[in-house]
Amino acid sequence: MALLGGKEGKTRAGLFIFGGMMQYVVLSRQSGKTYRLEECIDAPYDTGAMGGEIFSNQEVIEDNLKVLKKQVGRKWADRVYAAIQSKDVLLRTVELPQMDLADVKESFRFEFDKFFPIPVDEAIYDVALVDRPGGEDDVVASALTQCIASAVRVATVENLMMAAFKHGLKLSGIEPSPVAMLRCLMGPGFPSGFNVYALAGLVSSVIIASYRDNGIVYRNTTQAFAADDPSGRNVANFTRDLQATIKFATTQMRGFVADKVYIGGYGLTHSQSLKASVEDMVNSPVETVNPWELWTIGNQPKQTYGWEAALGLALRPSEVR
Numbered sequence: 001m002a003l004l005g006g007k008e009g010k011t012r013a014g015l016f017i018f019g020g021m022m023q024y025v026v027l028s029r030q031s032g033k034t035y036r037l038e039e040c041i042d043a044p045y046d047t048g049a050m051g052g053e054i055f056s057n058q059e060v061i062e063d064n065l066k067v068l069k070k071q072v073g074r075k076w077a078d079r080v081y082a083a084i085q086s087k088d089v090l091l092r093t094v095e096l097p098q099m100d101l102a103d104v105k106e107s108f109r110f111e112f113d114k115f116f117p118i119p120v121d122e123a124i125y126d127v128a129l130v131d132r133p134g135g136e137d138d139v140v141a142s143a144l145t146q147c148i149a150s151a152v153r154v155a156t157v158e159n160l161m162m163a164a165f166k167h168g169l170k171l172s173g174i175e176p177s178p179v180a181m182l183r184c185l186m187g188p189g190f191p192s193g194f195n196v197y198a199l200a201g202l203v204s205s206v207i208i209a210s211y212r213d214n215g216i217v218y219r220n221t222t223q224a225f226a227a228d229d230p231s232g233r234n235v236a237n238f239t240r241d242l243q244a245t246i247k248f249a250t251t252q253m254r255g256f257v258a259d260k261v262y263i264g265g266y267g268l269t270h271s272q273s274l275k276a277s278v279e280d281m282v283n284s285p286v287e288t289v290n291p292w293e294l295w296t297i298g299n300q301p302k303q304t305y306g307w308e309a310a311l312g313l314a315l316r317p318s319e320v321r
Contacts, residue, residue, distance in 0.1 A: 011027065014315075014316075016085075017055075022044070034296040041068065055084070055160050061160060065163055080170075083176065085177050086178050090151045092149050092150075094115055097143070116149075118153060130147060130148050133194075150176050181264075191213050193212070193259045195210050195261070196262070198262065205238060229270060238267070260286070262288075291304075
């Protein structure tokens, strides 16, 4: 799913701005299905007087991208994809009468206000079809089209695109950060069955229940792992949120039982107990994910966790629209 899309390029980059951070990751494709990390920049983002509303002022974005551009050791990558952080983009699972994707996108405009709290004329939205569990004998399911819809304010996207263009950066695509994160943690293969992907993030966390390669339930949480957690409170709260997401997923997907729970994100660098805590509370196998190894990326950075969204953007296939 993407709010904007583009074509393939020789070097591909992900730009993720979130909280008070900017991340810029550049990859090049090597022989076979391997990659090489060409550039990996982690820089502060000055939110100025706007505080957490990082995309509300074009000049603030321009000032920060100017700083980032100075740190880029070469020109911008051939293709650069950006993400809108989860707090600024809305994702909803919706069901519509059975129809093809073109008709879904056209008709969804008239259903938009049922799912999103912003006027459709002030939004940019996209709709993607997703697989749903259930066989051909499921009469109710066969009469419906299950979709994931995303929406963001027009001003948010325009401010980011215009600020980037001001510094010679023409973005090739923009998508919600949870979608990029999910791509990163899933890996290059095609997952089967039900799974849960949980990102223990630097300033917030994301938990996604999936069916095959489709995210169905997206949950943003306030659990942050920017600092050490000697009390274990963040780990306990993260585990509780993951449990609640799994329970909710059983109400959204018939027969949902997670084949595996995958954990990634910056939290893995600060808490050895994270995996153990989840294993104690869920009835599914738990696996931690190092995305650099998963995608066979050479020249890895010293800090391997915490790049999932930016990395997922750089790994975005050209056919995604």
